[in-house]
Amino acid sequence: MFRFHHEIDGKYNPPVQTLQNISRFNVAVGPWGLGRGSLYVITAQTLSNSSTFPLAYITNHQARDPSIIIHNDEYYLFQTGGGIQYFRASNLGGPWRPAGQVLDRRPSVIDKGDRFEPWAPTVIQYNGTFYCFYCVSTIDTRNSSIGVATSDSLKIGSWTDHGALINTVSGQYAGVYPYNISNALDPSVIVDPVVGNQVYLAFGSYWSDIWQVRLSDDLLSVEYAQEPDASHLSLNTNFTAEEGSWISYKAPYYYLWYSRGYCCELELDDLPTPGTEYSIQMGRSLDISGPYVDKDNVSLLDGGGTTVYGSNNHGQVYAPGSCGVLSIDSDQDVLFYHYMNMSIGVSDEDALVGYNYLAYEDGWPVVVSRFDIHVQHGDAFRNNYDNDSVTFSPQGRIFQVEYAQEAVKQGSVVVGLVSKTHAVLVGLKRNAEELSSFQKKVIEIDTHMGIAIAGLSSDARVLSNFMKQQSLGSRMTYGRAIPLDRIVSQIGDRAQTNTQHYGKRPYGVGLLVAGVDDAGPHLFEFQPSGLTQEMVACAIGARSQMARTYLERNLAEFADSSREELINHGLKALRETLSQDKELTVDNTAVGVVGLVPKDTTSASSSAVKNTKLEKFKLYDGQDIAALLEALDGGATEGGEMEVDTQ
Structure with missing residues (x-):
């Protein structure tokens, strides 16, 4: 003293x-x-x-x-x-x-x-x-x-x-x-x-x-x-x-x-x-x-x-x-x-x-x-974790990878879940201080895909830019959107390379990748080690265990959930992670949705059908999210539908 x-x-x-x-x-x-x-x-x-x-x-x-x-x-x-x-x-x-x-x-x-x-x-x-x-x-x-x-x-x-x-x-x-x-x-x-x-x-x-x-x-x-x-x-x-x-x-x-x-x-x-x-x-x-x-x-x-x-x-x-x-x-x-x-x-x-x-x-x-x-x-x-040497433990683990995974655990929580027709990402945003804006948590990559991030925002920016370049290259070269499993494999390979070389460090960020392809909606988790895996629902970041508990408890409901019900589940899982004196607001909450809708209607309330078209990735942020928060405990807002962008 x-x-x-x-x-x-x-x-x-x-x-x-x-x-x-x-x-x-x-x-x-x-x-x-x-x-x-x-x-x-x-x-x-x-x-x-x-x-x-x-x-x-x-x-x-x-x-x-x-x-x-x-x-x-x-x-x-x-x-x-x-x-x-x-x-x-x-x-x-x-x-x-x-x-x-x-x-x-x-x-x-x-x-x-x-x-x-x-x-x-x-x-x-x-x-x-x-x-x-x-x-x-x-x-x-x-x-x-x-x-x-x-x-x-x-x-x-x-x-x-x-x-x-x-x-x-x-x-x-x-x-x-x-x-x-x-x-x-x-x-x-x-x-x-x-x-x-x-x-x-x-x-x-x-x-x-x-x-x-x-x-x-x-x-x-x-x-x-x-x-x-x-x-x-x-x-x-x-x-x-x-x-x-x-x-x-x-x-x-x-x-x-x-x-x-x-x-x-x-x-x-x-x-x-x-x-x-x-x-x-x-x-x-x-x-x-x-x-x-x-x-x-x-x-x-x-x-x-x-x-x-x-x-x-x-x-x-x-x-x-x-x-x-x-x-x-x-x-x-x-x-x-x-x-x-x-x-x-x-x-x-x-x-x-x-x-x-x-x-x-x-x-x-x-x-x-x-x-x-x-x-x-x-x-x-x-x-x-950003040591420039790759160190194995006696048990065969790589310390720098595990340090990077711990960086993910310190990022604010993000949640992803998928139904037969839609994939939803929700994230809790932070601001570094009262005078600064809130950090982005959900990012659009292409019309059919978006990501949610937990960990170091600077590393997330590098990976999201890489994904945007690969997606644009696919459209220019092949005239079509890049398949989800391909781009997820590419960022996994890129991250895994960083675990092999002196002078490089793993990315200190985890991603949830949500998108749609010919097989329907998908959700993938990306880890700093380069591991990628497809998920039905997932939560990463600080206090994410409470969100995972909610997701496990309600897992059986997700497959047949409508667009609005799936968003509601995501927000409820996110809310489980909050401390008692904190609540979800238009400032600290972000939601991203992408999916398939029947060609004869813009309603996403029906189950998966054969004749569908893409509902473009839509980011709800700022005041756009007010209606979603109002519906959190009371079902859909008046009118029963939300505006969607289709092609």
């Missing part, structure tokens, strides 16, 4: 390495260049745990004390400094775009310490409201406070600062136990996942380390504020600070995470003794209020603590701490934190945000490398 070195009896000076372990040379540039014409050579003696832990996944973001939440399928990162700035991104690897400031150039209403630069925010969403807990302090003392601000939208200017919940040294109830012996820093909040309606705040730094209190129902004060029911969670008997706590849950255990060691105001020629720099510790308990014990069954109140992550890989990760745990799905957790890379620097402003995935061995969390879990998790691979 963003704090300074102090102890109960006054300012604490950390032990440091002598200059015997650090050689300084005057050179212009070098692998450890500090930008001032100097080169520091860091020997093994100055580093600890140099290869014990895997490297951090990078987020491409500099910050201290990160707090990360997911909202509307986007990540929001809050950090120390700048009135609690926060940023948004579609995946943990970035890019992170500014989204606002909690205090929005205003000081905290708490009249204490550096009111313009609150520290160590923690943000949660609870009952439709966002709560940002933060702290202010006077340096090198425990004259600190924990405050809270709220917002109903995360929009700029929407935050209300409610002031202090907890004070130490000065302020309301500062003399009440345990505030009279603790330090009101580093708040973290958990909604008890077992009980559901009980919210707990953990806090503390240095003085008597980490404590926990229960919050009131509105989360704006401590329950029984004048006599709080406090639990002491950790106390380091070795006089090394513990701070930056976080509580997570993985049935049946609660896990207390925290940082131990020296974190701040570091210098390359004055580093703490190896092993005393920041590291991430953990203990577990069957009760949210403890007692917590480490892997050796030593109580955290007796100095226990299991090191989960520390400095590694010869300074590429140094002094990780100020951590949190993010649950991305039902069975996988992500540990995020800030750290320093010694090739960049170790000062406070050099801190980077990193993360790793967690595996659980006998109920104990372990930080694992990307190769250990490469088939399960998405965000790391969207940031790392």
Whole structure:
């Protein structure tokens, strides 16, 4: 956390390495260049745990004390400094775009310490409201406070600062136990996942380390504020600070995470003794209020603590701490934190945000490398799959292909389904930020064919342009539309070639290809590996499992569905993927339809017939889709038919 070195009896000076372990040379540039014409050579003696832990996944973001939440399928990162700035991104690897400031150039209403630069925010969403807990302090003392601000939208200017919940040294109830012996820093909040309606705040730094209190129902004060029911969670008997706590849950255990060691105001020629720099510790308990014990069954109140992550890989990760745990799905957790890379620097402003995935061995969390879990998790691979070397795993898989498949899983969801007469594509569009337009999800390739995309839009543009060129070439050379199976095979071959050569990478996009040929309507799935297969119904992208569940449940109805019924099924499957506070709108929904209609009518309500003509691919986008959304739960709109384009 963003704090300074102090102890109960006054300012604490950390032990440091002598200059015997650090050689300084005057050179212009070098692998450890500090930008001032100097080169520091860091020997093994100055580093600890140099290869014990895997490297951090990078987020491409500099910050201290990160707090990360997911909202509307986007990540929001809050950090120390700048009135609690926060940023948004579609995946943990970035890019992170500014989204606002909690205090929005205003000081905290708490009249204490550096009111313009609150520290160590923690943000949660609870009952439709966002709560940002933060702290202010006077340096090198425990004259600190924990405050809270709220917002109903995360929009700029929407935050209300409610002031202090907890004070130490000065302020309301500062003399009440345990505030009279603790330090009101580093708040973290958990909604008890077992009980559901009980919210707990953990806090503390240095003085008597980490404590926990229960919050009131509105989360704006401590329950029984004048006599709080406090639990002491950790106390380091070795006089090394513990701070930056976080509580997570993985049935049946609660896990207390925290940082131990020296974190701040570091210098390359004055580093703490190896092993005393920041590291991430953990203990577990069957009760949210403890007692917590480490892997050796030593109580955290007796100095226990299991090191989960520390400095590694010869300074590429140094002094990780100020951590949190993010649950991305039902069975996988992500540990995020800030750290320093010694090739960049170790000062406070050099801190980077990193993360790793967690595996659980006998109920104990372990930080694992990307190769250990490469088939399960998405965000790391969207940031790392474009390696220019083709790497096989010992099991015979190609890592770069699997990374690209993970990029597809991070794209917004698209759904395809086919009946005897029509093929339908529906997609959920995203906009990178409020000032930008929504990205295209459904694209017309030719009058008889279209695609829906999930993954990297730039790669989708390359493939769609290739498909358009091949389709146009078929019409110019042979005077007819290109058969669907041929063009699908061509893009599969093109993608598979990229898995064979050095200097190329797989396409980070998945496609659903819908079209009509002489045999009727078809739906194909294309994967980054080059695999293509014909489908009756399919969904790809983020949260697509819910859509697939709907499709499997209603599969028997699709073959005989009318045009309008098939669109309705597609939109319902798409709606299944939405979070509770989101709905389908004319802005975020796209629909594409292509099919066959009887030659004697423009109605697509009848089943497949022998004498048919093509209903050209039609894209419903923007206001065109309003009627489809209105019909979503009530059948077809008044009139019973929709305009179609035939030839």
